[in-house]
Amino acid sequence: MLNYRVQNPTDAPVSPTHLATDLTTDLTRDLAAGLRLPTNGLDYTILAIYFVVVLGIGFAARRSVKTTLDFFLSGRSLPAWITGLAFISANLAATEILGMAANSAQYGAYTVHWYWIGAIPAMVFLGLVMMPFYYGSKVRSVPEMLLLRFDRAAHLLSAILFAFAAILIAGVNLYALAIVVEALLGWPQWVAIVVAGAFVLAYITLGGLSSAIYNEVLQFFVILAALIPLSVLGLKKVGGWDGLVDKLTATHGRNFTTAWGGTGIGSANPLGANWLTIVVGLGFVLSFGYWTTNFAEVQRALSAKNLSAAQRTPLIAAYPKIFIVFLVMIPGLVAAALVPGIGRPGSDLQYNDAIPYLMSQLLPNGVLGIAVTGLLAAFMAGMAANVSSFNTVFTTDIWAKYVVRGREDGYYVRFGRLITAIGVCASIGTAFLASSFSNIMSYLQTLFSFFNVPMFVVFIVGMFWKRASAKSGFWGLLAGTVTAMVNYFVLYKKGIIGIPTDQGANFVSAIAGFVAGAVVMVIVSLFTAPKPEAELAGLVYGTRSPGMAEAPAAGDDAWYRRPALLGWGAVILAALCYVPFSF
Amino acid sequence: MTDDSGHSGFHYSEQDVQREVTELEGKSATAARIFDLRRIIGGLFVLYGIIVTITGITDSQAEIDKAQGININLWTGIGMLLLGVFFVVWLWLRPTPPPVPPVEGEKEAA
Numbered sequence: 198m199l200n201y202r203v204q205n206p207t208d209a210p211v212s213p214t215h216l217a218t219d220l221t222t223d224l225t226r227d228l229a230a231g232l233r234l235p236t237n238g239l240d241y242t243i244l245a246i247y248f249v250v251v252l253g254i255g256f257a258a259r260r261s262v263k264t265t266l267d268f269f270l271s272g273r274s275l276p277a278w279i280t281g282l283a284f285i286s287a288n289l290a291a292t293e294i295l296g297m298a299a300n301s302a303q304y305g306a307y308t309v310h311w312y313w314i315g316a317i318p319a320m321v322f323l324g325l326v327m328m329p330f331y332y333g334s335k336v337r338s339v340p341e342m343l344l345l346r347f348d349r350a351a352h353l354l355s356a357i358l359f360a361f362a363a364i365l366i367a368g369v370n371l372y373a374l375a376i377v378v379e380a381l382l383g384w385p386q387w388v389a390i391v392v393a394g395a396f397v398l399a400y401i402t403l404g405g406l407s408s409a410i411y412n413e414v415l416q417f418f419v420i421l422a423a424l425i426p427l428s429v430l431g432l433k434k435v436g437g438w439d440g441l442v443d444k445l446t447a448t449h450g451r452n453f454t455t456a457w458g459g460t461g462i463g464s465a466n467p468l469g470a471n472w473l474t475i476v477v478g479l480g481f482v483l484s485f486g487y488w489t490t491n492f493a494e495v496q497r498a499l500s501a502k503n504l505s506a507a508q509r510t511p512l513i514a515a516y517p518k519i520f521i522v523f524l525v526m527i528p529g530l531v532a533a534a535l536v537p538g539i540g541r542p543g544s545d546l547q548y549n550d551a552i553p554y555l556m557s558q559l560l561p562n563g564v565l566g567i568a569v570t571g572l573l574a575a576f577m578a579g580m581a582a583n584v585s586s587f588n589t590v591f592t593t594d595i596w597a598k599y600v601v602r603g604r605e606d607g608y609y610v611r612f613g614r615l616i617t618a619i620g621v622c623a624s625i626g627t628a629f630l631a632s633s634f635s636n637i638m639s640y641l642q643t644l645f646s647f648f649n650v651p652m653f654v655v656f657i658v659g660m661f662w663k664r665a666s667a668k669s670g671f672w673g674l675l676a677g678t679v680t681a682m683v684n685y686f687v688l689y690k691k692g693i694i695g696i697p698t699d700q701g702a703n704f705v706s707a708i709a710g711f712v713a714g715a716v717v718m719v720i721v722s723l724f725t726a727p728k729p730e731a732e733l734a735g736l737v738y739g740t741r742s743p744g745m746a747e748a749p750a751a752g753d754d755a756w757y758r759r760p761a762l763l764g765w766g767a768v769i770l771a772a773l774c775y776v777p778f779s780f
Numbered sequence: 781m782t783d784d785s786g787h788s789g790f791h792y793s794e795q796d797v798q799r800e801v802t803e804l805e806g807k808s809a810t811a812a813r814i815f816d817l818r819r820i821i822g823g824l825f826v827l828y829g830i831i832v833t834i835t836g837i838t839d840s841q842a843e844i845d846k847a848q849g850i851n852i853n854l855w856t857g858i859g860m861l862l863l864g865v866f867f868v869v870w871l872w873l874r875p876t877p878p879p880v881p882p883v884e885g886e887k888e889a890a
Contacts, residue, residue: 239835243828250824263809266801272810273801279817334794335801345794407810411817418821418863422828426856433848502811561843563835563853567828567860598792606804732793 232380232553240566247419247570251400251577254411258404265609268405269589270337270500275407277506277758279414281513284497285521286413288514289420290579291572292373294525299548301529302539305445305453306778307460307468308529312522314480317771319488320511320518321764326738327489328498330660332507334735337499338586339492339652340594346659346728346736347670354674356594358648359492363587364620367580368627374576375628381553381569390628393573397581398621401588402614406500409578409585413497416574417517423564423571424524427552430559431531441527444534454530456778470701478704482711486649490656493586505753508760515767519774528552580624588617643685643703650707651677654714663737667728669721677714684709816876822867829861 234240262268301308336342340359344352371390378389400408435441442454452458452466459466462473470478488494488511498510532539532551540548556568592613601608655673659665688694689702696702734740756762836854844851 239831243831246824246827250820254820257815261810261813261815263813264804264807266804266808267810271814272808273805274808274811274814335798337797337801341797344792345797349792407814411820414817415821415824418825422856422860422863425859426852430848430850430852433850559847559852561839561846561853563832563839564847564856567832567856606807735794 232550232557233383234381234553234557234565234569235562236382236565236569237562239562240569243563243566244570244573247574248396250415251396251412251574254415255400255403255408258400258408258411261407262405262610264606265593265613266337267407268610268613269593270496271405271407271410273500274502275410275500275506277501277509277513279410280497280501280506280510282417282517283410283413284494284510285514285517286417286420286578287493287497287582288518289417289521289575290370290582291377291575292370292579294420294424294572294575295373295377295549295552297522297525298529298532298551299540301526302533302548302551303529304468305449305530305533306456306526307466308526309456309522309774309778310475310479312518313771313774314476315484316488316518317515317767318480319484320515321768322485323489323495323498324508324511324515325760325764327656327660328508328511329504330736330738331495331499332501332504333741337593338590339490339495340590342736343655343659343670344594344598346733347655348667350668351655351670351674352594353599354671355652356590358678360587360591360595362648363493363583363590364623365627367583367587367620367624369631370576370580370583371624371628372631374573374580375632377553377572377576381556381572386632387629390625393577393580394621394625394628397577397584398618401581401585401621402617405613406496406585406589409581410497410500412574412581413578416571416578419567419574420571421524423568424528426564427555427559427568428524428527431528431555434559435531435534441530441534445530448537449533453533454778456775468701470704474701474704474708478708482650482653482707483704485657486653486707490652491649492590493582496586496589503753505758505760509758509763512760512763512767515764516770519767519771525552528555531555584617584620584624587620588613591616591620647681647685647706647710648678650681650710651675651714654711655718658715658718659737661738662722663730663733664722664727665718666722666725668725669718672721673714673718676717677710680713681706681710816871818867818871822864822871825860825864826868827864829857829859829864831857833857833861 261272264272266272297308297311300311331339331342334342334345336345338356340352340356343355371394372386374393375386375389378384379386400412404411432438432441435444445453457472460468460470460472460475462471464471468475494511498507501507501510529548529551532546532554536544536546536554538544539546539551546554552572556565560568592609596612596616597604597609601612651674654677655670658673659670685702685706689696689706694705696705832853834857836851836857839851839853843853847853
């Protein structure tokens, strides 16, 4: 039925997060039948209200856009609770929700790794260690940070790759939306693509990042209102948590409901990864690459009103992230318990169908409308996060620095609106492209997921080693990307090294890309001149930006707003969450 | 985004970014003009809460049976209503701070 995530039953989401590396389609299947939801006028009313509000936010935010800083970074003026919830929401796209539920139906409780070890430490690191550099240096984007620390080559390479990836991922999000909407509501694919694309276009062109962020916060609450009832009813149906564990132990074995069972080195498990590749590949390299250098995320924190709020953005996001795993894992596990053959040959249901299946089985009209609204909102927010980061990078990093330089600010606001429209049209194009070349698209996405990792290595080496030279950034980026790709597409896909699953291969590719990027950076640095010390202030660990001396805003010294406390609290909480799943 | 002609672009330093962004922050209108999101969340969730709660009150036994014997519309509706009320009350207790005149240096404290 719905088959936008997997190419074969052993595949799983590739990135630590939604990145949608996993959306592929088998159009030969009949999408229309089977999962159609019994929606009625009430559900459509709820959906229509949401669309009206989304547009209303766009129009209302329009009057706050005066400068490029307003359009691309909300004037660096939003409070931390808004940027924090937008931070989590930009990640909580529908591809993440459906994909992680699918992951749970397939691999069981291993899903928790994508949250507790594969997100929390990286989010805390971003808030506590990296944000002072990002926010304090006043850069407007992640590539701009590379421009300051390294040189134009590193800047341009990262900006162009990011812009491509953002459009591609936005398009895949749109396409995934179209096939889900077709299956659930029966709308033709092109209608869903054009309608969703038009709404995203309208509200971002009007209100810029402020309207993207406001809508993300709204989406966060709607998706919770959809997933909480679904999880509660799912648990009730299988006799509570104990009933769920008993059923799954009987059908899937004991390891299915544990986090670490069967992950010893050399022992086989369905994930195809052991504890070491989970901790290093997922927990360190992939996760830090995604959370700390992916501009679609970092942009939310850069729009905060001061350094304290910027630091708290990923930390506030970390707390919901710890618990959201239950809302996606429980439906996945319940689906696996109710339909033990889900996703296997001979079953009507794919792993991806876990949440839609439970929606159709359990939710009466009313809550069903909320759930459909939540899913559509999550798809649109996922696309909007990519579009709003794309227009920023394209305008500030490519257009204003290399193509048309030195014009007045108003010109770049107009250009930002224009490029938003072009970007949305391009993603509508990639969405249609995805429908005919789904495999190519999935490979391209895997490729871009590798790009985050070298980006992270370049950041981390540049930040902690002041000797890293200006030229080393570009070569480290290139070497890391190429190595990860060669490992994945040549060594793994051609069977030269034996790794049981795509997922395991991803972890290994990420580690290889990280090591290669670091080694090349060291070698290039040793043979090229270092950057003058004076130009590194505020960019290298142990130094401060000239403008960093700002006094804390009133109230920011309250104990519950202290970044260190919030950050370590999240890490400890995530570690504690592992306890019941470890024995 | 005004790039001073003194810089060729081959050398774009942190000072350039600081100066540009600080200048833009002075002209920025978001802090002064953006509406308070709490009003929207509060309004939408109160409305959704009322709609879904009423649906729950009028649900037939068939709907309740589908949802494992729980009147899920009622409970979800009440939950959404409470969330909406929370945001409205928060807004009422801590109203939107009045826009600060965009004087350089003062803005950070806003």
